[in-house]
Amino acid sequence: MNGQGTELVTEKLPPPYIRESRALDLLNPLALTHGCRIVMEYDIEPGDRVSVTWAGAPGAGSYTSVFFPVGELRPLEVGIGGIPLVIFNLGRTVTLTYTVIRGDSAPVTSQPLILYVLPIALSEFPRPFITQAPGFGTGLVLDVSALTQFTLRTNAWPLQTQGQYFWLRLRGTNADDSVFDKLYWSAPGNVVDQKFDKGFYAQDYPADLLKGLKDRSTLTLEFMAGLQGSEDPALAQVFAHRNYIVSTNGPVTPVVPVIESVKGSDNIVIPDMGDTAHSRVMVTGTALAGEEVELFDGEVSLGKARAISGRWEVLVSELDVRRHVFKAVALYGGNEESNTWTINVTSPLPLPLTIKEAPDNINLDLVAARDRLTAVLDYDMEALDLVRVMWVGTPGAGTRTTAPVRAGDIKPREILLPTSLVSANVGQTVTVTFSYTRGASPPVVSQPLRLSVFNSGG
Structure with missing residues (x-):
């Protein structure tokens, strides 16, 4: 053996991990927005020198650091440029390793960490808008009749960096039924620079071309970066489009609000005048785009909601066992009232289970769930009840229903779930319920727990 210290072999160099993302095989690129720290935990000796390699797409999608001394801080970690690396590897697999030189010995490379870099969901990207539309661009109807100019705007997007070019095209139909197709922003003239310092980019244009569009036609804003x-x-990267209904003949008559559905925690519609065991419901409907409605249960206000693109929703919790009559009142125009929707809440369903590794009942702690995933059932159980847990996430490996087991005498009842459900659902929201069967009665399903499986750092 050359040099001093213990001889190194790959088997003694466990894979590195990313401090901002402890998932075993999936990497949410948004977790690296503010940095990427590579952590190496092996039997370090003071004279070791280490180099880190991110092997991804050729060129800018890969990186190998110079060898550096291990220093004195533990665990050993080093920062690399996270955003540039994930940008070039979206939807690709990358391999992360580190190499150690000890004394005069030959370099030894660690076991690899193999990660799939998740694509960014379109819902994470902002949509472009015209600020003169109702709700500062969020409304559905764009009245151009009185406009002399209009403002195109886009807000900053995830993984935005200086030097990224962007494009914005508007498509629609002219009054003579010809195609309206105009490219307002394009490379190389439009690029991320100091004009984005306030977190957005906006530019004014004469409204003459928009005034020539066909009344009640659709105007589509197409943005990409x-x-x-x-x-x-x-x-x-193509972003989600934004559509407007163009009005060239003046303001649109205010739309009377409508309640379209009331859904229980299982996302199934409760019929008007129907019975339900759900004490938590979602009321949804339509109204004038960009305006607000107020929802009532009889004479009791349940809160206000804005009609984004003409649609609104209000989550109603802790409904008591009785008849409930919902109606929505417009907070615009003449305060028109919607139709009513009546439900009768009967004996409520069992409360949702909890996940021990999700202390806030909202976000799963990926570090805590790395080795153990525990469902906790706490209801008015009897020892001979047959209980099972239903975890619904991504199809296949991300969804599981446990085999039925006896509730037993110990309350609350804990049921272990496979930790593979975690890595299969990183970046997703899952729904977890439990059911119990008592004697010959049909199964009773609990209210659902909706859990975010996002990277939480370490």
């Missing part, structure tokens, strides 16, 4: 810094629009 070159996350990798390329001027080629074919390589750009």
